[in-house]
Amino acid sequence: MNETPATGDDPTADPAIRQEILSLRASIDNIDAALMHLLSERFKFTHRVGELKAQAGVLPADPARDREQIQRLTSIADQAGLDPQFAEKFRDFIVSEVIRHHKRIAEEYGEVRPLDTYS
Amino acid sequence: MNETPATGDDPTADPAIRQEILSLRASIDNIDAALMHLLSERFKFTHRVGELKAQAGVLPADPARDREQIQRLTSIADQAGLDPQFAEKFRDFIVSEVIRHHKRIAEEYGEVRPLDTYS
Known part of the structure; x- marks a missing residue:
């Protein structure tokens, strides 16, 4: 079992399977x-x-917007056949990146505030 | 400063700014x-x-595919004006979800193998 090679680059793998994997990879x-x-x-x-x-000097945090967004994403994920928990994890991942960006913007404006939301 | 409200839901915020934020949120x-x-x-x-x-009984890991994919994503991120490091973080995030899915599939096939790649 340890010697079984990876499919994609293995010339000995079933050609039909190999072809399907290559085609799926192109789509991915x-x-x-x-x-x-x-x-x-x-x-x-x-x-x-x-x-x-x-610019407006207002706090970036907006808990109502956050709640609305999580609810919306969870519902879309459900319709799209995705795990709703994944939707929330995905949002958290993106938010952490946006927070990083927003901190940079706030620093450019000469002020660092608690930046815990992303839109 | 602590009393500054969030823009989006704040009726006292500059109406033009409020309108632009609402419009941006709709796009987001x-x-x-x-x-x-x-x-x-x-x-x-x-x-x-x-x-x-x-089905084919081959290892899911394919380091050559991984390297190629990271290189490709980094280059696309660069063209798209994204931080290439973000592209790699994004890939890692998605991969970790795919690994979770693949483990489930392997279990359905009655066998658990090291699943450290996603395509």
Whole structure:
């Protein structure tokens, strides 16, 4: 069992399986490219939100928005056949990145405030 | 400063800023819905890869594929104006979810193997 090679690059693997895996990988790669580009757009929007909040001198935190967003994402995940817990983990992951960005923006505005929300 | 309210739900905030934030949030919400649906498709593909590998009795690990994928994502992130380190963190996040799925698939096939890759 330890000598079993990985499928994708193994010329001895069943050619039909090998072909299907390569085709699936091409689709995964396309989706990843789309995800990267969408995330880039998303960060542009949150960057602008961060700027506006810093300019206006208002707190970035908005617990009502957070709750609404988690509820919305959980419901979309459910419809899309995703684990709703995954949706929440995904949001947390993105939020942590946005917080990092927002801290940078706040520093540019000469002030560091508690930045615990992302939009 | 501690009494400064959050912008989005604050009726006293500058109406123009408030309007722009609400509009940005609507765009963020649309992008999040798209991200959820794309991720759902992505997990379908990795699920099928997991099944094929389990059926074929080959190891899921494929370090060459991993390296190629990290390189590709880093380059796409760079073009898309994203932090390349973020691309790698994002991949790690998704991979950890796929590993969780693959473990379940391998268990269904009556065997638990080291599952340290996702496609």
